[in-house]
Amino acid sequence: MDDREALLTLAHQLGDSSKALAISAEGNVSARLGEDTMSIKASGCSMASMTVQDLVDVRISTLTTLLARTTTDEETQDDHTRSIYEASKMKSTARTPSVEAILHATLYEATEATVIAHTHPTAVNALGCSQQSQLLVEGMLFPDAIVLMGSRQLLIPYTDPGIPLARVVRAGVQEFFDSEGTAPRVIYLANHGLFVLATSPSEALQITEMANKNATILLGTLAAGGPNFLSPDHVRRIDSRPDELYRRGKLATARRSSYG
Numbered sequence: 001m002d003d004r005e006a007l008l009t010l011a012h013q014l015g016d017s018s019k020a021l022a023i024s025a026e027g028n029v030s031a032r033l034g035e036d037t038m039s040i041k042a043s044g045c046s047m048a049s050m051t052v053q054d055l056v057d058v059r060i061s062t063l064t065t066l067l068a069r070t071t072t073d074e075e076t077q078d079d080h081t082r083s084i085y086e087a088s089k090m091k092s093t094a095r096t097p098s099v100e101a102i103l104h105a106t107l108y109e110a111t112e113a114t115v116i117a118h119t120h121p122t123a124v125n126a127l128g129c130s131q132q133s134q135l136l137v138e139g140m141l142f143p144d145a146i147v148l149m150g151s152r153q154l155l156i157p158y159t160d161p162g163i164p165l166a167r168v169v170r171a172g173v174q175e176f177f178d179s180e181g182t183a184p185r186v187i188y189l190a191n192h193g194l195f196v197l198a199t200s201p202s203e204a205l206q207i208t209e210m211a212n213k214n215a216t217i218l219l220g221t222l223a224a225g226g227p228n229f230l231s232p233d234h235v236r237r238i239d240s241r242p243d244e245l246y247r248r249g250k251l252a253t254a255r256r257s258s259y260g
């Protein structure tokens, strides 16, 4: 299966309104095509109904030049951003890359991810828009969440979209690397949504669905006296148990074959 077709299937699955992950033009997906190139959803289209024409191929390093820009004049900044987005396109097309392309590019530059999915899941946002958003990263509730989402996730406070958000996320990912020795698979954006870093479209879907299920359960625990997080020892054990590693190995096999 072609990378773009697999990405399109992922977009349709994430945009399925019955999953409550994204509606209308919410969210976006991208896939790394090469070391410095990615294919990303165009601005303004719906994930549920997008076609291959709604994918724009862009150069990652052209987009990330925006992060070095220091001007604070918003109008100049907007003009410059528009021209860089235009210049990043690898083929001439009337479509414009999603406004969040700068964030996808930053994450590809900072990590080994090959597929990135951004959604606004209802349960994740119910917590992420609450006074208790911190609970999303306070602990792990059940083993399968650890298998898919890792033992820790990253929470980014609300930040202006575009270049400011990309800068804050880049710094957050760097801190995460420094403390965990690995990149996060799940990044919660408070008052906004969810970014999932994966190595295949099927893994991106699984992690996104698990993050929303985890948030649904967390909300449920708040109605039943509060969360009873697993102890750090239990989390560590699940993170390193042979059978869990076997399951991760199986997921890795699934991701390789889905790209075959």
Ligand SMILES: [Zn+2]
Residues within 6 Å of the ligand: 027, 100, 118, 119, 120, 192, 193
């Ligand atoms: Zn968004």
